[in-house]
Amino acid sequence: MSIGNSPDGNSFEDERPFESDREDARSADRPSIGRALQQARIEAGLTVDDVSNATRVRIAIVHAIEQDNFAPCGGDVYARGHLRTLARAVRIDPAPLLAQYDADHGGRPAPTPAAPLFEAERIRPERRGPNWTAAMVAAIVAVIGFVGFTVVKGSGGDGTKTQVAEGSTPSTSKPASPTPKKAKPVDPKPDVSDSAIAAAPRDKVTVQVSAADGRSWISAKDHNGRLLFDGTLEKGDSKTFQDKEKIELVLGDAGAVQLFVNGKQIQDEFQAGQVERLTYTKGDPQAG
Incomplete structure (x- = not known):
């Protein structure tokens, strides 16, 4: 088998x-x-x-x-x-x-x-808070825009320039008040008299330089030789300087300026384009 x-x-x-x-x-x-x-x-x-x-x-x-x-x-x-x-x-x-x-x-x-x-597979949405960064950027842009608009709007005005450069004791001048629409015409070149600085203190020497007849470069120093001003005065501008002892001036165009020392006008007949070096003390007016 x-x-x-x-x-x-x-x-x-x-x-x-x-x-x-x-x-x-x-x-x-x-x-x-x-x-x-x-x-x-x-x-x-x-x-x-x-x-x-x-x-x-x-x-x-x-x-x-x-x-x-x-x-x-x-x-x-x-x-x-x-x-x-x-x-x-x-x-x-x-x-x-x-x-x-x-x-x-x-x-x-x-x-x-x-x-x-x-x-x-729907993804659960994430809860997000407010976008504080974008809000802060928008706020800053709005503030900058408002400030810029205010500055531009406030920059308009008359063309008159007022320059004040002073020595050891600065003098204070009142701001010009706005002229009413229907005010009487004002002489654009008012005469500067002795009363303009008649209140000058007696224990200091006060010198005012006005570019009455044209522009002039000027330089001013105090008794220590410290530079108080070095620049150009346009026609119609003025500068006032004070010191306890003396003021030294250099006038680039003496014929275009008027000088007031200790409340009195200096009557020297400066010629146009003439450069003058002057020194004034408490006992002046008298050119040094």
């Missing part, structure tokens, strides 16, 4: 388990997709909140997938995308999970419309 043959001459079937039986056995030992993700998350020391924040997958969907409930995903395409994202977040290879999902759900699904994906 031959071994391995049945009495009727047919061979015995192989007594080894079928390959399908082996696959079923391995499937029984393999954890589900949700269980595998949950175990990997726990081993990685992560919470569901950690995974949700890292992947932007809502907490409810993460819980559902770990319970092998893929309905909240919105379809097979999005379920596979969530599986890939969650597997990477918990540091495991997503390929076996995707293969297992395809085997359990009838193979790789066809693409689905984009609208369910948007609904399934």
